[in-house]
Amino acid sequence: MLDRSHKPSLRSQAMTIFNKIINKEIPAKIVYExxxxxAFHDVTPQAPTHILMIPKKQIRSMAEVKAEDKxxxxxxxxxxxxxxxxxxxxxxxxxxxxxxxSWGGQSVYHLHIHLLAGRALSWPPG
Ligand code: AMP
Numbered sequence: 001m002l003d004r005s006h007k008p009s010l011r012s013q014a015m016t017i018f019n020k021i022i023n024k025e026i027p028a029k030i031v032y033e034x035x036x037x038x039a040f041h042d043v044t045p046q047a048p049t050h051i052l053m054i055p056k057k058q059i060r061s062m063a064e065v066k067a068e069d070k071x072x073x074x075x076x077x078x079x080x081x082x083x084x085x086x087x088x089x090x091x092x093x094x095x096x097x098x099x100x101x102s103w104g105g106q107s108v109y110h111l112h113i114h115l116l117a118g119r120a121l122s123w124p125p126g
Contacts, residue, residue, distance in 0.1 A: 018054050018110040032083055037076050039083055039115075048118025049089050053080050059111040062100040080115050089117035097125075 021028045021040060028040035031051060042050040055072050059065060065073065077096070084090045094117035099105040 014109075015058075016108050016110040018052075018108060018112065019058065022054070022056055031087075032079060034079075036072050037079060039079065042114070046114075047116040047121070049087055049094070049116065051080075051083060051087075051115040053083070053113040053115060054110060060109050061106055061111055062098050065111070076113060080113055084115060084117065087117070093117070095121050 017026070020026045022038060028043075030038060030040045032039040032053075035056070037053060037055050039051050039053045042052050053076050055069075055076060057069070057072060059069060080096055081090075084094045094115055097114040097116065098111070099107075099114070
């Protein structure tokens, strides 16, 4: 059964700035929101289009994902595709990135998908 309460469990980690965005305690340029997830513009965009997609459930990183999270994670991927189409970046292309833990370049410990688009993106990453 999918947990739609978004209440952090007793063993969950400290709240992050993204919890404050979910709770509307600080502003964000929200492009999509439903019961399970929220997407908003990154405050320091690395490309002309830079959206962050987050689960409302507090999941610290991809390294802590559980089997029970597969529905919300799949839902987020579908919504990223829909948002890319709505923003008109699908045809040229876009990149989804999930930085994970220290060597993965994660700085906010609330799982998030970066949706980057609007310019040609190089590969491999740095
Ligand atoms: P990461 O380094 O992968 O953990 O990505 C965290 C992202 O959150 C960075 O791209 C930041 O620019 C972004 N960020 C941090 N604070 C905010 C905020 N208040 N609103 C929007 N984006 C934010």
